[in-house]
Amino acid sequence: MTTQTIRPFIGLILAGGDSSRMGADKALLEINGETLLQRNIALLKRIGAADVFISRNDFTEGSLPDIYPHHGPLSGIHSALFQSNLYHLSTPILVLPIDMPLLSEDLLICLVEAGLTMSSPVHYAEHPLPAFILNSSVVREYLETILSDVTAARPSRSVTRFLERIGAVQLSTTEAEKLVNTNTPEQWGDMVNNFIK
Structure with missing residues (x-):
């Protein structure tokens, strides 16, 4: 299922983690000659993302470095919402983790359509990501407050x-x-061997 009829949204891929448990950059793991990063970009474009941001601190072309580095996924979300381009100022974002290779178009379209219909951030129960997030002053101010507070505890910065x-x-x-994360070589091997065609 694909769509081009829903209102504009921006895709954000969280690909800036250190992949310590995997022992390799998860963004560059390949399935049928295509990296997870390439797969996620293509998935977002197929469902109609107006643009795709890649939260990644390696300063390669197309990457979006964190304004507040080393604070986890919220830093990537914050950086995407604080882009200076006025076109994106009120455009919502659909946030994807890099390590869910089974994500489907239908799952993501459901998030976008539900979020737009309800004018609310949405995610699936027991799975904080992927998530559809409104680009509002309330959301931006909350993120700025949490990330700029050097005394904030780590749990307060969880997704x-x-x-x-x-x-x-x-x-x-x-x-x-289809909302399963792959964080270790064993999980990745099981995913590739048993679920991905």
Whole structure:
């Protein structure tokens, strides 16, 4: 399923982690000759993303470095929402983790359409990512406050806590098996051998 009829949104791929448990850059892991990063970019474009940002601190072409480095996924979300381009100022973002190779177009389109219909941030129950996030002053101010506070505890910067604080709606799905993360070589091997064609 693809769509070009929903209102504009920006895709954000979180690909800036150190991949310590995997022992290799997860963004560059390949399936059928295509990296996870390439797969996610193509997926976002197929469902109609007006643009795609890549949260990555290696300063390669197309990467979006964190304004507040070393603070986890919220730093990537913050940087995307604080882009200076006025076109993006009020455009919502769909945030994808780099390590969910089974994500489908239908799952993501459901998030976008639900978020736009309800004018609310949304994610799937028990899975903080992927998430559809409104680009509002409330969300931007919350992120700026949390990330600029040098005394903030690590749990206060979790994606789950962030989504709770901004009132995200949790959706149910019958395809929860497609929301599986791959964080270790063993998980990756199992995923490739048993689920990915």
